[in-house]
């Protein structure tokens with residue numbers, strides 16, 4: 001039986017290759033439906049969400065990992081966040097864009113374009129997230145993540161991510177395998193993994209053939225023997241937006257922007273980029289937020305210059 005949305009973990013018998021893998025068709029279909037996205041956007045977001053979830057599964061408890069693809073293609077930005085407990089969420093700036101296919105395949109690279117990938121990891125005991133940035137290699141998501149891992153850890157990784165979208169836009173196969181080599185790995189194992197990566201069938205073809213997670217791992221590990229580890233995590237699409245966070249993001253717009261919203265006498269309807277939930281903020285509440293912004297400003301003005309902190313842009317909506 002195929003357990004959907006359950007990240008399974010494996011390790012090679014010699015302990016030098018660790019693997020996380022998942023079949024997450026229904027989760028990526030849920031993301032597709034939340035964003036009402038068209039095929040290339042669904043594939044880009046689905047690959048990014050799967051990648052973020054798999055990378056987060058290697059991290060310790062309460063850790064969070066974000067993948068932020070900032071390309072110049074028609075999709076705009078692709079953002080995916082994964083927590084080590086299995087929660088994921090994400091968005092694409094322009095989810096309803098048609099990108100012509102390339103060689104009969106979804107042209108994710110063309111949708112994302114040229115730019116950079118920023119990866120941020122935050123651990124519960126560290127105040128500032130650690131961020132690393134690399135140039136996008138192809139915009140195909142998996143290759144870009146593999147390049148990032150190689151740049152940051154100086155070891156090759158296998159990153160295989162796939163999303164299959166039907167002509168009616170629905171997602172009918174999605175999943176991924178990420179394998180990382182650990183210190184002590186032999187040159188033979190490395191060469192073998194490289195060989196496997198070239199000849200392996202893609203993840204969605206395997207899933208559509210009814211293969212399970214272990215079959216996916218075997219396809220990429222080839223002759224490298226491995227065993228399954230007992231720990232698993234279940235993926236869920238979960239957003240942590242709420243009224244205080246929405247109000248905080250409105251306050252970050254600043255005095256001028258808030259004043260013009262109040263002058264226009266329009267109650268604002270804020271839609272969460274991640275989950276589509278709507279928040280209605282009344283004029284009265286906007287006035288209250290404006291008063292708070294002004295009060296904070298006065299407070300700031302009283303402080304000595306050196307302790308003033310600049311507003312930081314966050315995606316924590």
Ligand SMILES: [Zn+2]
Nearest residue numbers: 239241272275
């Ligand atoms: Zn939300």
